[in-house]
Amino acid sequence: MTKILIIGGGYAGFYTARTLEKLLNPGEAEVTLVDARPYMTYQPFLPEVAAGSIEPRHVVVPHRRHLNTTKIVNAKVTAISNADKQVTVRPEGGEPYEIDYDILVVTIGAVSRTFPIPGIADNAIGLKAVEEAVWIRNRMMTNFDRAAGLPRGEERQRLLTFVVVGGGFAGIEGFAEMRGLATRLLKQYPEISPSEVQFHLIEAADRIMPEVSLETAKWVVEDLARRGATVHLGTQVTNAEGGVVETSKGDRYPTDVIVWTAGQMANPVLRNSDLPLEPRGRLRVRADLRAETDEGILENVWGAGDSCQVPDVTGNGLPFDGSCVPNAQHAVRQAKRLGKNIVAVLRGDAPVDYEHKPAGAVAGLGVGNGVFTNGKKSFALKGLVAWAFHRGYHGLAIPTWERKWRVFGDWWHQLWVGRDVASDGLVVSPRAFFEEYAARPKPKPAAKGDDKAPAKPAAK
Incomplete structure (x- = not known):
């Protein structure tokens, strides 16, 4: 079977996997999703989580519960070699290893962009x-x-x-x-x-x-x-x-x-790859979401979401390059189009350009x-x-x-x-209360003639 590897399980990665699950026939392709976290986070609700209006677990969507046929790999992507058709991943507490692919889907998202300001x-x-x-x-x-x-x-x-x-x-x-x-x-x-x-x-x-x-x-x-x-x-x-x-x-x-x-920036791991990137570190893709180089289309590499420079064909893109604004509206809709385009190409049909005009x-x-x-x-x-x-x-x-x-x-x-204002801040150190009062064995007294016994202080 064709091996489809999705790196990143946020909006774009999750919805791409769901679309592929709906459209692919049994045995047509094997889909794998790699993400260090086992869930997708619905980021527009994070301010309400911070304010105590929504339970934190309710704004995350577990991959394994809602992706039925996709293979889930919980690991961090550390390198990408499209020349070798391999992605290097490192699971927490484990050694790095490579995952092979035939089709790569880059939906690795963005991280907070900071500046070297002291403190x-x-x-x-x-x-x-x-x-x-x-x-x-x-x-x-x-x-x-x-x-x-x-x-x-x-x-x-x-x-x-x-x-x-x-x-x-x-x-x-x-x-x-x-x-x-x-x-x-x-x-x-x-x-x-x-x-x-x-x-x-x-x-x-x-x-x-x-x-x-x-x-x-x-x-x-x-x-x-x-x-x-x-x-x-x-x-x-x-x-x-x-x-x-x-x-x-x-x-x-x-x-x-x-x-x-x-601000935010594309995940820096893309710079540790041989993929075509634009100056801001995002994957260069065409309007049909296929990656492209100066020479043309990069076969079997696709991308969507905040980590990609997707042209906005409606003319409502970012002022400096005309690409789609990095937000949830575009990421979700790009992912659905991306999934449909991958299936179309697998079956010998032409992909369709992504087009969406935010309301x-x-x-x-x-x-x-x-x-x-x-x-x-x-x-x-x-x-x-x-x-x-x-x-x-x-x-x-x-x-x-x-x-x-x-x-x-x-x-x-x-x-x-009313909103729940109970704090569970001590969850970051859950054993602190237990350790404070836990009984510990007393040190054994030194045996007579033990050379390691501490010497008596000299008389003054």
């Missing part, structure tokens, strides 16, 4: 994985617990100061949801006044959320200000050593919660608040209606009815009993 690598955290969202939620709750027991001063203020870097969709949604969680927590901490809780979003550009109209973006900034959160435009982070965020305008914000959402953009800004704008940015909704539209769209967009049921269940329970 960021040591003190900041991203918002691209469910583990990061859980950490943010737990740290906020733990900080409120600690601050409530301290007198007013520098340490208490540090615990109640939160900084987000980056004013794109991920940054604004995460920032607004975190602010909403803090408002909810204040009701349970009478020792803490609202004026003590500080939220700062730092954006280098002169506006936020380029996907929406300028008028809508200004409304979002004003709405956040009304809720006690400050957006600093035209500002850069210059230092974050010791958890003290310093900006290009001379401000300093001591904190231990720095969320970095200032608009929607963002949640905390419970009961959101914004929506159409594709032409000529129409916008704000507030409760946009928030309901946000939840409805993403609630239906998360794959599988099993996951939809769990997410809508979380929202239904929250409607009646």
Whole structure:
């Protein structure tokens, strides 16, 4: 059978595998998916995970449960040799080995893009994985617990100061949801006044959320200000050593919660390959999602999602190269087209170009608040209606009815009993409590004449 190898199990990889499972005949091809994580993460819900509105396990889709005939390999891709038709992978705790393929599908996704700013690598955290969202939620709750027991001063203020870097969709949604969680927590901490809780979003550009109209973006900034959160435009982070965020305008914000959402880049593993890449490190692909070199099509190599430079034939692409905007809408639809194109080529038919014109953009800004704008940015909704539209769209967009049921269940329970603000931050060191009180054997006394017995101190 033809061996189809999919590297990356995010949106694009998961949906490609599902499409192939639906279209391939038994015995027509063998599909393998490689990813270090055993699940796909629905990233638009991560801000709500960070705010405690959705149970973390409900925003991930387990590969083995929802891919029935695809072989799953949980390992990290470390190198790609298309000349040898091999991918090198390394499972956690194991030795690297090679996987052979006939057809390679590159859907390895993107990672957070950072800059060599002192202190960021040591003190900041991203918002691209469910583990990061859980950490943010737990740290906020733990900080409120600690601050409530301290007198007013520098340490208490540090615990109640939160900084987000980056004013794109991920940054604004995460920032607004975190602010909403803090408002909810204040009701349970009478020792803490609202004026003590500080939220700062730092954006280098002169506006936020380029996907929406300028008028809508200004409304979002004003709405956040009304809720006690400050957006600093035209500002850069210059230092974050010791958890003290310093900006290009001379401000300093001591904190231990720095969320970095200032951009993304293709997975760096692609640079450890012989595949054709564009200057930003993404795989070069044609509109039909086949990889291409300067000489033409690279046979049996396909790509989709954030790790690929996919031409946007509708003319709505990125301004610098005309490629598709790296978002979930494109990744899911590219994957479905990619799966259909692979099957078409296997059966001797021609592939079809990917074409999709996004209907608009929607963002949640905390419970009961959101914004929506159409594709032409000529129409916008704000507030409760946009928030309901946000939840409805993403609630239906998360794959599988099993996951939809769990997410809508979380929202239904929250409607009646409120969000869950219980912290499980100690899960990162689950044995600490047991170890603190566990009995240990006493050291054996040294035998008489034992040369290893400690010498008696000399008399003074």
